Amino acid sequence: MDSRFRSIKGMNDILPSDSFLWINLEKLLREHFFMAGFREIRTPVLEYLELFVRGIGEGTDIVDKEMYSFRDKDGEMITLRPEGTASVVRAVTEHNLLKQEGIHRLFYLGPMFRYERPQKGRLRQFHQFGAEIFGIADGSIDGELIYLGTSLLLKTGVKESDFVVKINSLGCQSCRKNYRESLVGFLNQSKESLCDDCKRRTVTNPLRVLDCKNEVCKSITEKSPKTLDFLCTECSAHFGEVQSSLKCFGVKSEVDHRLVRGLDYYSRTTFEIQIINNLLGSQNTVIAGGRYDSLFRDFTGGDYPAIGFAGGIERLLEVAGKDILAAKDEFRISFISSVGLFEETDLRNIGKLREAGIETEVDLSKRSFKAKFKRADRIKSSFAVIKGDDEKNGGYYTLKDLRLSMNSEEKQFRINADELVNEILKRRKV
RNA sequence: GUGAGUGUAGCUCAAUUUGGUUAGAGCACCGGACUGUGGCUCCGGUUGUUGGGGGUUCAAGUCCCCUCACUCACCCCA
Incomplete structure (x- = not known):
């Protein structure tokens, strides 16, 4: 608007x-x-x-x-x-x-x-x-x-x-011609009662009178000649x-x-x-x-x-x-990082995920961690790959299974970059 | 081309029979409670030329006129 x-x-x-x-x-x-x-x-x-x-x-x-x-x-x-x-x-x-x-x-x-x-x-x-x-x-x-x-x-x-x-x-064409003549003859008998459109149609395109929605016309054509009788x-x-x-x-x-x-x-x-x-x-x-x-x-x-x-x-x-x-097999992951922590290797790893057929969204916004998780939840991501200060210093990622309930033990753990694709594919079916 | 209906926040809708003060709610969104973690809960916040223009009136989302858009129906068609 x-x-x-x-x-x-x-x-x-x-x-x-x-x-x-x-x-x-x-x-x-x-x-x-x-x-x-x-x-x-x-x-x-x-x-x-x-x-x-x-x-x-x-x-x-x-x-x-x-x-x-x-x-x-x-x-x-x-x-x-x-x-x-x-x-x-x-x-x-x-x-x-x-x-x-x-x-x-x-x-x-x-x-x-x-x-x-x-x-x-x-x-x-x-x-x-x-x-x-x-x-x-x-x-x-x-x-x-x-x-x-x-x-x-x-x-x-x-x-x-x-x-x-x-x-x-x-x-x-010959059946149609005979039928048309007969129909026009029939319609002319009740000409006065037909609606204005049908009066016109009787001349220009008589067959069309048959599917007029006007009740009066309908009842008239109820008894009209039928195409099948002229085949x-x-x-x-x-x-x-x-x-x-x-x-x-x-x-x-x-x-x-x-x-x-x-x-x-x-x-x-x-x-x-x-x-x-x-x-x-x-x-x-x-x-x-x-x-x-x-x-x-x-x-x-x-x-x-x-x-x-x-x-x-x-x-x-x-x-x-x-x-x-409906879309079937929706499966995607969210790549979440603190502001300013993305590095070239991260982008390479994201590329690998996508090449492996895993839909990967990267949240590059300047919003809080919390907000990024909220979005991951909203777009129904199955996993979050997390990169914060700890991960950067330790040289690993944290993988979180967003599908599991809060108190599940398997929910979140450290993982090395080169295991990421296999681990997600393995868990995709679980 | 003809007829009828509807236009209020991003979405769905309110706004007291008959005009009355600052146009509300839910959802969504943003933030906080929880200083790096979603879903549940609670708290707070943002959002509007009431489709547009004109008129009547002390006063118009509300009444009148015009206009635009959408919807439905006719015509016709998938």
């Missing part, structure tokens, strides 16, 4: 008290995807504006009003990525990965940017992880990918009773494969006819994993995705089936078990 500067709205600092949770979650994510045959891809945070306009689609809110776009020094319009899939597909086609190396599974992890009003579970700079599988149209892959999402949640300590998996199928034979069979695959993976899911998703590139399968324990407030979707078989065609002309999902890291952290992500 008395600082002259503030971070930009919706762009938060991740402080040391939290950063270890992030580190552990990122580690867990990488291992999870690696075990399933995924490899990490890191694409730039900046892309040409055109990539997202083409990829996500004109008319979507993301493209129309949420992107950080600006002109680069050479006049090109560039954009801070609002999501990951478009960049991954761009990289895969640009480097011809599918043909060159036959890589089918990629995951990513990093910051995304959308200009929105911040609220719970929503920031302007937020972080997503995502997984994409390329080149396989089979519905069983859809099931596996969804399973990868649910099993990830379980690993982070989210209880099975705290989330639901919702699935739907939008069909291919062609192939799309219908595909959705059957998805469902039986989910059953094989032991994933409980429910069909949600309202699940239409906001990005243009989805086709056939769409899904969401929602948290239902109220920890996320209104933004309760933690992982969401779907199939986007047409995106490659738009980018290259070639046909590649693809499916993927994205998850919100901040949202996941909200619901994950903090004990699972």
Whole structure:
């Protein structure tokens, strides 16, 4: 508050008290995807504006009003990525990965940017992880990918009773076209009762009326035509494969006819994993995705089936078990000395401790011995290495085990510098 | 972009229904009891433009207006 500067709205600092949770979650994510045959891809945070306009689609809110776009020094319009899939597909086609190396599974992890009003579970700079599988149209892959999402949640300590998996199928482009016509016809019958937003949406993006939160609109769309009734034979069979695959993976899911998703590139399968324990407030979707078989065609002309999902890291952290992500094996020592008694040999010995993998803090402040011990206690040091006048004259250190109770005999004793590392390592496990 | 709520010490919060004297407490921090030793206890100490600006009043943390920030919700999304 008395600082002259503030971070930009919706762009938060991740402080040391939290950063270890992030580190552990990122580690867990990488291992999870690696075990399933995924490899990490890191694409730039900046892309040409055109990539997202083409990829996500004109008319979507993301493209129309949420992107950080600006002109680069050479006049090109560039954009801070609002999501990951478009960049991954761009990289895969640009480097011809599918043909060159036959890589089918990629995951990513990093910051995304959308200009929105911040609220719970929503920031302007937020972080997503995502997984994409390329080149396989089979519905069983859809099931596996969804399973990868649910099993990830379980690993982070989210209880099975705290989330639901919702699935739907939008069909291919021709199914979608027929459905859209039928839906618009239906909506026009009740046009007067719809909310203002939905009146507009009936024209611009009728599918979106389905997930309006207005109660009146909800009750109207209760009886609306369903996408599943308009699937062609192939799309219908595909959705059957998805469902039986989910059953094989032991994933409980429910069909949600309202699940239409906001990005243009989805086709056939769409899904969401929602948290239902109220920890996320209104933004309760933690992982969401779907199939986007047409995106490659738009980018290259070639046909590649693809499916993927994205998850919100901040949202996941909200619901994950903090004990699972907590730092483990914390072990450190404090090097405490009277003012002015540090010598070159002390610094060398501190270096040796650190090289041996022992986290060592040196208290170089001018405060009292007492204060230094207090700090050692506060940062939860396991040992104190003490250097005062006695130690200096005698040519030894005093080692004190701060974990032991006051009256323990082993608590404090003299030790030579060359035994220090071994002695601490030996006692580390006790 | 729209709507609602909240801003008091580093943190969490008080401040007597309806304005009243020097704005308090816990935690944290610093020091002492313990002259080279943490945790427990006790004692003492520091900390504020009450988010900012303007107004009403003899008097404003308290009432009014403006502004800023944060939070939540809508829109939309991870």
